[in-house]
Amino acid sequence: MEVQSAQQTVDAPVEKHRHKHTWTVDELGPRYKWIALSNTTLGMLMATINSSIVLIALPDIFRGIHINPLESSNTSYLLWMMMGFLVVTAVLVVGFGRLGDMFGRVRMYNLGFAVFAVSSVLLAVTWMDGATAAIWLIGWRVVQGIGGAFLMANSSAILTDAFPAKQRGLALGINGVAAIAGSFLGLVIGGLLGPVQWHLVFLVSVPFGVFGTIWAFLKLRDTSERRPAKMDWWGNLTFAVGLIAVLVGITYGIQPYGSHTMGWTSPMVLSCLIGGVLVLIIFAVIETRVANPLFNLSLFKIRAFSFGNAANLAASLGRGGLQFMLIIWLQGIWLPQHGYSFEQTPLWAGIYMLPMTVGFLVAAPVSGVITDRIGGRLLATVGMVATAVSFLLLLILPVDFNYWAFAAILLLNGLGMGLFSSPNRADVMNSLPPTSRGAGAGMTATFQNSAMVLSIGFFFSLMIAGLSDSLPGTLNQGLTAHGVPADAAAGIAALPPVGVLFAAFLGYNPIQQLLGPVLNQLPADQASFLTGRSFFPNLISAPFSDGLTAAFWFAIIVCLVGAVASWFVGKPKPLAATVPQESVGSELAAEGGELVNILPDDTPTAVLQRPRRAVGRPGEISGTLRTNSGAPIAGAVITVTGADGMQVGRARAGQTGAYALDGVRPGTYTLIVTAPGFQPAAASVTVNGLGAVHDFVLLGGGVVAGTVHRSGGTPVEGTAVLATDGTGQVVGQATTAHDGKFLLTGLPAGEVTITANVDGHRPHAVTVLAGAAEPADVELLVEAVGVLHGTVTGPDGLGLANATVTISDSQGRTVATTLTDDEGHYELHDLEPGEYTVVTSLYEPAVRQVDLNTGETTTVDVDLASGARADAAS
Structure with missing residues (x-):
């Protein structure tokens, strides 16, 4: 009882903590990982659809709230409706990833779904007009971005916890498909719903948000071990201030300032950019000095994490502004040239861009499956090269193109991004220590979202720079040639090119917006021609081509940089491991700051045992883990690294202490074993065609x-x-x-x-x-346990049944009492060493003295007939 009681006091809090906060994947069953995948995919799809759904629907939204976004006083509303969601998610996603590591990823993910659903409802019920409505919409779009940041920061980490390493590429690939395909689907959905009723653009997310919130609350469980840590408030503050300042500076840098076509020389823009960079430098210094940094800079020591994020940053820079350029190209030039009215162009622009979405949807899951088998380096590199080739083809494509050639190039672009996305994401997430997956995923999402905003600024700036050289002269010449007064034509030609781009982007007729009252002074046929479908597209084709050239060359360069970074992620390694659960509770000792000695296989040591047998199954590393007393060690984590230090796979020892990792290629590997409470151990093994076996004996401290x-x-x-x-x-x-x-x-x-x-x-x-x-x-x-037994007999020498036998100690205190059986026998147990008096009460008492020595069993027979002392036997 003492041992059991002691054990209960140790075990009970552990069981209570585990069932209250965390679960194991084994407890949740084999279907749980698919529940996690489907729910997080819905969350990512919602978040990314809403990041782009307003882009195509902006004309309908602004018409619905009775605002002209092209007026100089309203341009800020346009910019923040376009970019507010992205800016907020870029700033907050890494902090929310850290919150997931600290307080539970599923809890933070559920909170994000709830925030997203509530903000969608409030956006859909907008009842105001004018500037009030614009501010209301922007404010709740920001809140919606907060919900999106919770979803983006924790979905990858939830999947990484739920899926074993050998299936992680597929899971992250499917989730990545939703993340990027959602941004393309948002364009189509916005184009379809906006003309019907602009409120539907936000209302469509409500049922999915409510359903996802309830579903996540009921079905998702935390399988990660919480990491007690303090929030890095100074890091969060400086990071948010610095990044917001930089992104705001870029956002306003594309607007005109004074006589300049863009605002890069504006004191406000320069202050935001320079000040933001300085604050981010302060942030970096803070992160090196706090115990629990927001950005775990030590993760950049992991090669796959560093180069994988560099490649993702480059890919996002190339992809982010592409949507805007293609929308302007289609809406401002190609669609009007081919018979579509300016009011119809937003919807058809989304439809004609579908080949890019199709290519991505096909390539991303396939590349995820292949990554699980051969690794991601080759696929990611090929994907980036293919994307660069697609930009090169867009560069040489004429402005008035054949659609099928355009569709084929978009398909190639989507295929390239799909080939890159899943392997890149899997390589980055697989390289992370388990307790850093939330923060690491948040850092990755921050780089991606920040790059998207930077890309938009870069693409617009390059387009405006290209337009500003030739657009004024082209506009002046074209307008005067068709009857517009010279002073009016010169005034219009002197307007900033950004207005022309925004008009084309919104599907407005830019000439009608620019000429305004001048149209009333022109003959009806001239006015009709100038505002028709052909004049502006034909006029702007050449200047627009100059702008596209600069933008696409930028995209080609960053994609090639992404290809190089992808190649340096590391050699392809099979992520093989028979892991019943990849919980975040087990981390490499080296990653946790412990030093381990790497010992060769034949090093004599008390920690390592010689292998039980020389070989294992082909392509398998296996063995057992035991204590020095021979007891199995369950739950220990075995990590396998290659000669280059890259992680190949991980396994968890079962209840019998056995472990196995299959699918390992021939070569020399290092095994690192960690188990709570035990000293880490390491050994080198060589896998040939027959595999290898190695047993460990772990010593605790x-x-x-x-x-x-x-x-x-x-x-x-x-x-x-x-x-x-x-x-x-x-x-x-x-x-x-x-x-x-x-x-x-x-x-x-x-x-x-x-x-x-x-x-x-x-x-x-x-x-x-x-x-x-x-x-x-x-x-x-x-304490010794004494036993006293004997027989009570009568005058005839026969045993007496039911005679009462009482023993008392030397102080006369009764110690025990019993009755004899049918044959007169009695037995008393659990007696302490000492001197006792045996008394019977069936006949006239007969008293005998007996000495009981330590550990002895003594027999005392009592003869009631004679009263004589009986012989004692021990």
């Missing part, structure tokens, strides 16, 4: 010393002393010396139960805290 003695102080020599952990496993054993002393070493750090069991004595158990810094001292007192 705990030491317990003590003495076993009897109640009288006599030491007990040669008795066994056992140490058991909270699960009842024997983790150590020793034998007492002549002075009763013992020493237990190599115990797992933490609470252990020490038990001594001596024949004829009660076992004694004590729970102590085993630590390496100072050995725990234990004194075990074993």
